Amino acid sequence: LGMANDIKTLNIAVIPGDGIGKEVTPVAQQVLEKASEGVVNFNYTNFELGAERYLRDGAILPDDELEEIKKQDAILLGAVGDPRIKAGILERGLLLKLRFALDQYVNLRPTKLYKGVTSPLANPGDIDFVVVREGTEGLYCGAGGAVRVGTPNEVATEVSINTAYGVERVVRYAFELAMKRKKHVTLVHKKNVLVNAGDMWQRIVDKVGEEYPEVTHDYLHIDATTIFLVSNPSRFDVILTDNLFGDIITDEAGAVVGGVGYSASGCINATNEYPSMFEPIHGSAPDIAGKGIANPTAAVLSTAMLLRHFGYDEAAARIDAAVEADIEELGSTKRSTEQVGKDILARL
Amino acid sequence: LGMANDIKTLNIAVIPGDGIGKEVTPVAQQVLEKASEGVVNFNYTNFELGAERYLRDGAILPDDELEEIKKQDAILLGAVGDPRIKAGILERGLLLKLRFALDQYVNLRPTKLYKGVTSPLANPGDIDFVVVREGTEGLYCGAGGAVRVGTPNEVATEVSINTAYGVERVVRYAFELAMKRKKHVTLVHKKNVLVNAGDMWQRIVDKVGEEYPEVTHDYLHIDATTIFLVSNPSRFDVILTDNLFGDIITDEAGAVVGGVGYSASGCINATNEYPSMFEPIHGSAPDIAGKGIANPTAAVLSTAMLLRHFGYDEAAARIDAAVEADIEELGSTKRSTEQVGKDILARL
Ligand SMILES: CC(C)[C@H](C(=O)O)[C@@H](O)C(=O)O
Numbered sequence: 001l002g003m004a005n006d007i008k009t010l011n012i013a014v015i016p017g018d019g020i021g022k023e024v025t026p027v028a029q030q031v032l033e034k035a036s037e038g039v040v041n042f043n044y045t046n047f048e049l050g051a052e053r054y055l056r057d058g059a060i061l062p063d064d065e066l067e068e069i070k071k072q073d074a075i076l077l078g079a080v081g082d083p084r085i086k087a088g089i090l091e092r093g094l095l096l097k098l099r100f101a102l103d104q105y106v107n108l109r110p111t112k113l114y115k116g117v118t119s120p121l122a123n124p125g126d127i128d129f130v131v132v133r134e135g136t137e138g139l140y141c142g143a144g145g146a147v148r149v150g151t152p153n154e155v156a157t158e159v160s161i162n163t164a165y166g167v168e169r170v171v172r173y174a175f176e177l178a179m180k181r182k183k184h185v186t187l188v189h190k191k192n193v194l195v196n197a198g199d200m201w202q203r204i205v206d207k208v209g210e211e212y213p214e215v216t217h218d219y220l221h222i223d224a225t226t227i228f229l230v231s232n233p234s235r236f237d238v239i240l241t242d243n244l245f246g247d248i249i250t251d252e253a254g255a256v257v258g259g260v261g262y263s264a265s266g267c268i269n270a271t272n273e274y275p276s277m278f279e280p281i282h283g284s285a286p287d288i289a290g291k292g293i294a295n296p297t298a299a300v301l302s303t304a305m306l307l308r309h310f311g312y313d314e315a316a317a318r319i320d321a322a323v324e325a326d327i328e329e330l331g332s333t334k335r336s337t338e339q340v341g342k343d344i345l346a347r348l
Numbered sequence: 349l350g351m352a353n354d355i356k357t358l359n360i361a362v363i364p365g366d367g368i369g370k371e372v373t374p375v376a377q378q379v380l381e382k383a384s385e386g387v388v389n390f391n392y393t394n395f396e397l398g399a400e401r402y403l404r405d406g407a408i409l410p411d412d413e414l415e416e417i418k419k420q421d422a423i424l425l426g427a428v429g430d431p432r433i434k435a436g437i438l439e440r441g442l443l444l445k446l447r448f449a450l451d452q453y454v455n456l457r458p459t460k461l462y463k464g465v466t467s468p469l470a471n472p473g474d475i476d477f478v479v480v481r482e483g484t485e486g487l488y489c490g491a492g493g494a495v496r497v498g499t500p501n502e503v504a505t506e507v508s509i510n511t512a513y514g515v516e517r518v519v520r521y522a523f524e525l526a527m528k529r530k531k532h533v534t535l536v537h538k539k540n541v542l543v544n545a546g547d548m549w550q551r552i553v554d555k556v557g558e559e560y561p562e563v564t565h566d567y568l569h570i571d572a573t574t575i576f577l578v579s580n581p582s583r584f585d586v587i588l589t590d591n592l593f594g595d596i597i598t599d600e601a602g603a604v605v606g607g608v609g610y611s612a613s614g615c616i617n618a619t620n621e622y623p624s625m626f627e628p629i630h631g632s633a634p635d636i637a638g639k640g641i642a643n644p645t646a647a648v649l650s651t652a653m654l655l656r657h658f659g660y661d662e663a664a665a666r667i668d669a670a671v672e673a674d675i676e677e678l679g680s681t682k683r684s685t686e687q688v689g690k691d692i693l694a695r696l
């Protein structure tokens with residue numbers, strides 16, 4: 001009992017969200033609990049946010065709930081999005097609002113081809129890279145507008161806002177990460193067309209790169225990147241890119257390693273001023289929601305990212321190892337969400 | 349001799365441009381000549397535009413040359429871009445300036461997996477779709493700017509401008525094209541984040557779609573599209589999208605059908621107010637330029653698109669058939685640019 005008091009307790013906001021988010025999140029919590037027994041305790045607060053809540057009382061992310069969430073140490077999120085609700089309302093009002101309000105400027109997305117998973121590529125090679133996606137700027141700011149909507153004279157704009165402050169901090173994060181990996185950073189942008197933002201990104205990468213002489217860096221246009229992800233994905237170590245390009249290539253990357261069902265992500269506030277958020281990169285998958293067949297692996301892997309974020313590397317490694325072994329042995333068998341959870345738990 | 353006078357002559361501006369553009373364009377012209385013998389004549393005017401010219405006299409696309417180009421019936425372009433010149437200068441000053449000044453609002457990019465080509469996908473299936481990319485709006489307008497450049501307070505913006513006028517005409521083109529194909533249009537956007545532009549695109553597709561009851565249409569986010577291009581590319585018939593998303597997915601699509609070396613494109617002014625432009629989608633490939641090993645197939649296929657644009661469907665079909673036979677028989681053998689040209693010519 002005395003011992004137990006020495007164990008730290010982390011407060012976790014749980015937002016299962018919509019569709020399969022509600023099915024995979026409880027499984028992820030079970031795995032997190034078991035893997036961290038005797039190491040760290042968790043105190044969960046559930047937030048009912050997402051489509052059901054919105055349809056019931058019109059609330060998306062009320063201020064008082066956002067304030068409650070800010071007091072937590074981290075967030076576990078399932079998925080957001082529902083076909084009954086117009087595109088953008090929940091995504092911008094809940095998911096992106098969290099990323100922006102909590103200044104989660106690093107959207108970290110590891111991509112790995114696990115043994116036992118069949119890649120759609122004929123010769124995938126060894127795939128193991130991390131995408132460092134900027135999370136609080138670019139075309140995701142919500143800047144822009146429309147006039148004469150619905151008329152033949154309608155004009156709609158979208159504005160990408162990029163700052164040296166916002167770019168430099170995520171660039172530094174990428175170089176630090178590269179130091180712990182294969183020491184290579186690839187900047188992805190479209191600087192031959194988006195010359196203002198692209199030029200700033202390149203200059204900042206060049207400047208910060210000088211402080212990391214051991215790390216090499218190169219540049220690829222976003223269009224060329226989509227080619228290399230298919231033709232030579234092994235060439236990548238750390239991919240550094242903006243909010244929109246990061247969204248696009250992490251989905252392609254997920255496909256290349258056998259489906260986004262294995263891809264976890266962390267929306268990181270690296271200064272720890274606000275809680276970071278951990279989520280699978282897949283969506284709410286309305287087509288399979290409610291059937292108990294969603295693969296909880298990505299959600300489980302996101303709890304390992306949460307543990308690592310707080311320095312519990314061994315507990316995180318236990319989850320990663322259990323998942324790797326599970327995929328290698330059973331990855332190609334059809335299992336229920338619950339069964340995958342049980343199988344992973346049994347290996348811990 | 350009297351007969352010859354009945355044959356129409358089309359004036360073609362030839363812009364070989366940079367790198368391998370200079371190597372593949374003459375081959376494409378030879379094939380075009382032979383395939384259209386007795387059907388249509390061509391009168392070529394060469395324009396020396398691109399890196400060499402820029403480095404020599406600073407000119408990118410002088411007004412008087414643009415005026416000359418406007419008087420032509422069509423343009424054959426090789427490739428633009430050179431590593432000695434800062435990214436964006438030639439792309440925006442020459443290639444995009446042509447697309448915008450000549451109001452080439454349909455960027456047409458057929459994607460086909462030819463027999464004899466090895467796809468990087470393990471089970472590519474039957475791939476045959478066309479991307480209809482908007483060519484005169486979106487993030488390619490050059491709107492945006494930067495303040496406090498080079499300081500820690502730098503802010504850089506990029507503005508995407510989208511108009512109902514510009515969107516509706518390309519949407520109509522896509523539905524017309526679908527009528528001649530498998531009658532399915534997929535709108536690709538990111539309407540859950542880019543709500544102003546995305547909502548307008550979707551409304552216009554819905555509205556125009558009502559006029560084409562035989563054509564079905566669906567919607568995919570750009571990120572999901574990059575997954576389907578890898579996991580199920582056969583699902584597509586006509587992909588309709590904006591300027592930036594079209595740039596991105598046509599490169600991924602090119603990779604999936606065995607490399608952009610087989611992908612041609614047309615920058616079409618569908619009202620014929622100004623000349624349309626035909627170009628391979630690959631770039632200037634500085635790494636292999638000057639070696640005589642660039643594959644001219646995409647450039648050759650772009651001449652078939654040119655012929656089809658003017659209604660010379662039979663001559664176009666001759667080129668397509670010669671290329672298909674060439675790829676099926678010799679696609680996997682290493683050949684020089686010249687040799688591929690000879691092999692295709694021999695089949696005409
Ligand atoms: C749901 C959507 C707003 C989100 C994004 O675009 O960031 C998702 O695609 C993701 O990648 O997390």
Ligand SMILES: CC(C)[C@H](C(=O)O)[C@@H](O)C(=O)O
Pocket residue numbers: 192193223428429439440443444595629
């Ligand atoms: C060279 C570049 C400006 C161009 C584009 O982005 O449109 C190219 O990538 C293309 O797809 O034709």
